[in-house]
Amino acid sequence: MTVIHPVTPAMPIPARRFLCLLGLLLVLGPARAQDAGAPDVLVKNVTLEVVDLITKDKEIQSGSRAKLIQLIDAKVLPHFDFASMTALATGQNWNKATPEQKKRLTEEFKTLLVRTYASALSAYSTQKFDFRPLRAKPTDTDVTVNVRVLQPGAQPVAIDYSMEKTAAGWKVYDVMVGGVSLVANYRTEFTNIVRESGIDGLIKNLQSKNHSLDSAAGAAKK
Amino acid sequence: MSRLARALAVLALAAAAGCATNGDTDPRDPWEPANRAIYRFNEGFDDALLRPVATAYRDTLPEEVRGRVRNFFSNIADLFIGLNNMLQGKFEDGVTDWARFAFNSTFGLLGLHDIASDGGLEKHNEDFGQTFGRWGVGDGPYVVLPILGSSTLRDAVGTGIEIWTDPIGDFRPIEVRNSAVVLRGVNTRADLLDASRILEEAALDKYVFQRDAYLQRRRSLIYDGHPPRDSGDANPR
Numbered sequence: 001m002t003v004i005h006p007v008t009p010a011m012p013i014p015a016r017r018f019l020c021l022l023g024l025l026l027v028l029g030p031a032r033a034q035d036a037g038a039p040d041v042l043v044k045n046v047t048l049e050v051v052d053l054i055t056k057d058k059e060i061q062s063g064s065r066a067k068l069i070q071l072i073d074a075k076v077l078p079h080f081d082f083a084s085m086t087a088l089a090t091g092q093n094w095n096k097a098t099p100e101q102k103k104r105l106t107e108e109f110k111t112l113l114v115r116t117y118a119s120a121l122s123a124y125s126t127q128k129f130d131f132r133p134l135r136a137k138p139t140d141t142d143v144t145v146n147v148r149v150l151q152p153g154a155q156p157v158a159i160d161y162s163m164e165k166t167a168a169g170w171k172v173y174d175v176m177v178g179g180v181s182l183v184a185n186y187r188t189e190f191t192n193i194v195r196e197s198g199i200d201g202l203i204k205n206l207q208s209k210n211h212s213l214d215s216a217a218g219a220a221k222k
Numbered sequence: 223m224s225r226l227a228r229a230l231a232v233l234a235l236a237a238a239a240g241c242a243t244n245g246d247t248d249p250r251d252p253w254e255p256a257n258r259a260i261y262r263f264n265e266g267f268d269d270a271l272l273r274p275v276a277t278a279y280r281d282t283l284p285e286e287v288r289g290r291v292r293n294f295f296s297n298i299a300d301l302f303i304g305l306n307n308m309l310q311g312k313f314e315d316g317v318t319d320w321a322r323f324a325f326n327s328t329f330g331l332l333g334l335h336d337i338a339s340d341g342g343l344e345k346h347n348e349d350f351g352q353t354f355g356r357w358g359v360g361d362g363p364y365v366v367l368p369i370l371g372s373s374t375l376r377d378a379v380g381t382g383i384e385i386w387t388d389p390i391g392d393f394r395p396i397e398v399r400n401s402a403v404v405l406r407g408v409n410t411r412a413d414l415l416d417a418s419r420i421l422e423e424a425a426l427d428k429y430v431f432q433r434d435a436y437l438q439r440r441r442s443l444i445y446d447g448h449p450p451r452d453s454g455d456a457n458p459r
Contacts, residue, residue, distance in 0.1 A: 179443065185438065186431075188248070
């Protein structure tokens, strides 16, 4: 009877503590195996959800980029740390930028990355994904989550998400596709442009790049 | 062979151009002016001929057929992928590659079906450039080859050996060989259509973006996806 009503005043305190712990273990045990807070589970859940939504959405299937970007904004963006990505891509010049410049630079770079990500997703969403188990200690705060895109007749493409644990959960600060770090790949371009025309020049450059993609997408729809 | 000779001639040309570089170039790319010229030529060639043909090829043939073409050439390539794994001392991978070739050439009907992958024998990515890299040969200067695109001095030598030893080169009669080479090229370009469009959208300076991606990619391939942490910056200046 004491097992069914564990928290009776008559029960000795050590037994109560034991049952309490047992209850906690029962609740946490199964949750740990599929811990929604783990970075690899997060990547898997978000990827599968987004791919599922893309394949089900008629507007996206018929080529609506606006709808696709909307979906990415809602589902994917919250898990990215764009300020870190922009800082890493800008390199040493980041420290020379004013807070206002940093904000605008991050905003423009984010727009460009989201667009690129949307293109990549619509091109590869029909492929199969292989989610690799995370090789990290539970105490690690900086991990790499490996996903592989399986494609017929070719070596699988590795997508590695570099993630950092923050107060707001795990955030992606770099994506490596086939061993190519997106953030590192922009560094030379950014450095060259800043050397020639300063941080403002880089912001302008990104702006005009984003505008030209906007008008290209508009022209393609007509 | 004549293609090899041409590739070497271009290398010599690029080397000569390299003597005239100024001090403000990327140390990994001392021949940038010559490379950019060849890059522009390649872009023009791609715009005018290669991409339209590859697009028509992709839009005309169903994936079912293109997949067979891809598998056929991919199967032949497994022979040298296996050899390169052996040369790098990765005997288990090399045996896998040759087993893939044996299964796919027979039960896979001359490689048209990649039954080995279905059976769990995974495809690898190896070539002579990677083998030299594994042996400790550095990248050397970045080189843009005509038509073939991004390379380094080391990888260009590897590509030269690959062209020279290409099993397709032994196909006879000559018309069959030429058709096979063209078909392989068109199929490869068609598979890259999505990637090249994404590159176009992502890059601010396509030449620089493609160069840096190539150098990063090769480094990753040489270490089979696990390169040691970069000691220096991607851009050492």
